Every structure is written in C-alpha cells, then in structure tokens.
Amino acid sequence: MTQTTMTSLQRVLTTLGRKEPDRVPLFLLLTMHGAKELGLSIKEYFSKAEYVVEGQLRMRAKYRNDCIYAIFFGAIEVEAWGCDIIYIEDGPPNSGRPFIRKPQDILHLEPPKVKESPCLVKVLKTIAMLKEKVKDDAPIIGVAVSPFSLPVMQMGFDKYIELMYEQPDLFNRLMRLNESFCVEWANAQLEAGATAICYFDPVSSMTIITRDMYLKTGFEIAKRTIAQIKGPTATHMASGRCLPIIGDIAQTGTAIIGTSVLEDLVDVKSACRGKLTVLGNLNGIQMRNWTPEQTESIVKDCIAKAGQGGGFILSDNHGEIPYQVPDEVLLNISEAVHKWGTYPLN
Numbered sequence: 001m002t003q004t005t006m007t008s009l010q011r012v013l014t015t016l017g018r019k020e021p022d023r024v025p026l027f028l029l030l031t032m033h034g035a036k037e038l039g040l041s042i043k044e045y046f047s048k049a050e051y052v053v054e055g056q057l058r059m060r061a062k063y064r065n066d067c068i069y070a071i072f073f074g075a076i077e078v079e080a081w082g083c084d085i086i087y088i089e090d091g092p093p094n095s096g097r098p099f100i101r102k103p104q105d106i107l108h109l110e111p112p113k114v115k116e117s118p119c120l121v122k123v124l125k126t127i128a129m130l131k132e133k134v135k136d137d138a139p140i141i142g143v144a145v146s147p148f149s150l151p152v153m154q155m156g157f158d159k160y161i162e163l164m165y166e167q168p169d170l171f172n173r174l175m176r177l178n179e180s181f182c183v184e185w186a187n188a189q190l191e192a193g194a195t196a197i198c199y200f201d202p203v204s205s206m207t208i209i210t211r212d213m214y215l216k217t218g219f220e221i222a223k224r225t226i227a228q229i230k231g232p233t234a235t236h237m238a239s240g241r242c243l244p245i246i247g248d249i250a251q252t253g254t255a256i257i258g259t260s261v262l263e264d265l266v267d268v269k270s271a272c273r274g275k276l277t278v279l280g281n282l283n284g285i286q287m288r289n290w291t292p293e294q295t296e297s298i299v300k301d302c303i304a305k306a307g308q309g310g311g312f313i314l315s316d317n318h319g320e321i322p323y324q325v326p327d328e329v330l331l332n333i334s335e336a337v338h339k340w341g342t343y344p345l346n
Helices: 008-016 033-038 049-063 076-080 103-108 118-134 151-155 157-166 168-192 211-216 218-228 243-250 265-272 292-306 327-340
Strands: 140-145 196-200 233-236 256-258 277-282 312-316
Touching (some): 008 312, 049 118, 118 140, 151 157, 168 218, 218 243, 292 312
C-alpha cells in the first residue's frame, strides 16, 4: 500500500524515530556547488549570505534534497578566532597559519563572541533567511566543529597531538575555551532557525585515536558539550571510522552518526539499532567518476544494507561533497534514491 508523500522534515523525523517513512531521506551535503549554480567563484559565493541562500534553495530544488546545509566552510570557525582563510578555485576554503604558535599561547587565549564576529554573523543571517523561505518543510542543518577537533586548525595536527599527550593542563584549558565557544556557536545557529547541529568530531574517530584515548578525551568533551546544545545533534567523523565506539557515541546524547565508507553499513546499522540513526556512506572521492550504472548500483546497495526499518539517511561519508562531483552524478544519486528507496523496500 502506497504511503502518503511526506515533507522532507516529516521524512527525517520519522526516520529518526526508527520507523519507515515514505522514502529513505537523501542528504546531499553540498556547500560549494551553489557557486556553480550562480556562476560565481567560491570566494565570491561565500562573501554574501544572499548568495548562499539562493544556492542552497536552487540545489534543493534541483536534486530533490531532503535538507538545507547551512555550513559555509569548516575554517570559518577559526576565522572568528583570528585565523587567515586561504581560498582556492575548486575546493573548500581552508585555514591559514595556526594562531596558536606555541602551547603557552593557550594561557592568554579567549574565545570570540559569536555575535560580534562578522564571519559568523553572516552564517546566522543565512540561516535566518533560509528559515524564512523553507519554514518547516525541510530541516536546516547547522554545523559546529567539536571542541576536541577544532585544535587541528587552531594549532596544527602535530602540535595538538603532542599537547594532548604531554601537557594535560594546557590541553584541558583549551578544551574549556573551545567548549564555551562551541556551545555558544551551536545555540546561536539554533536560535537563528537551524533545526539541528552537525557536531563534526573527526579527531575522535578510530582512524586517529584509540578507544581508550577517546573515552578519556573526546567522549567526555562530547557529553559535556552536547548536553548544553539546545537542540538535536548529529555526530560526524568526517570519513573517520566509528564502528568500535558506536555504543559510546550513543551515550553522548547525539541522535545520528555519520559513518565512513571504510566500514560496512550492515555492521554499522546493526551496532546502531535502537540507539542511533545512520547517516552515510557514499564515497565522495570516487563519486567524481561514477557512471549512471555504478551510481544506481551503489545507492541500491546502501539502501538494501541499512534502509530496512528506518533509521537510515543516505549521504556521503565525509560531510561535504567535493566540488569536482558533476551535476549528472548528483542527479543520478537522487533518481536512484527515489527509485529504490521508497518504502516498503523491494
């Protein structure tokens, strides 16, 4: 028996309740493709809230996407702390030279005020404008980098790993500062109209640290931080492995886990059953060269592995689809979801 067509928000909420909606929700987490839609460079596109709003609305209509992705780029958070941004023609803007040059700099560091940071205010304006347009038809996803993962951009990977293991007092001070900033930033996005916050935490993944280290650090930090965020969260490891810690992640209070293409969806769905909704796990790098036949086969396989009983949102595995992925592939993904993702699944 055919179900009544749901709005995107209804579809996602039903999925989060681990029930079967009318169709598997599709989250194409697109950021830079809006620049292509408007014929702008990436730098110019991110210069105005109005451009990002128009880009997101066009992409949702074009690809029949079930979410609005309000992120500009990850490095915008450290731009608020005073870091330079490096723009390139065909990729996400990145952070420049770390502003924590030596560990002792942490002693004199204070977090920026979100509503006094022009770059963050621009994102909040974008969310508010999107909310006015979209209303409750689709979820608007805000983004906050976890306090535990932000130092990769604040001080560089090598120095941060050394700090984590060798200078616990300075590490703990930096975490307190970052937790304060993350909570303020996430809640400001929710206040502006975001439906939920994607909590990006790649340093917590088993690709980077051990479970023992995670339980001492990223796990405790996530519990404290997520408890203060006044809305639902989705934890994303940005391609990192999460399977060994899914039970732990569920205890942080998050609702969704973004999974790696390096992990089998059958295993991930089994580990998440009754605890978390699964988000993933299309390979964004390989996606650049998919044929229509490959696209349909891969989408069909993901849905077959994780779609039964709800609790699954089809998406990429990194949380941002590369600029080089052509429109044709994205359209083919959408078409395949609509063909194979309708409940009851065949």
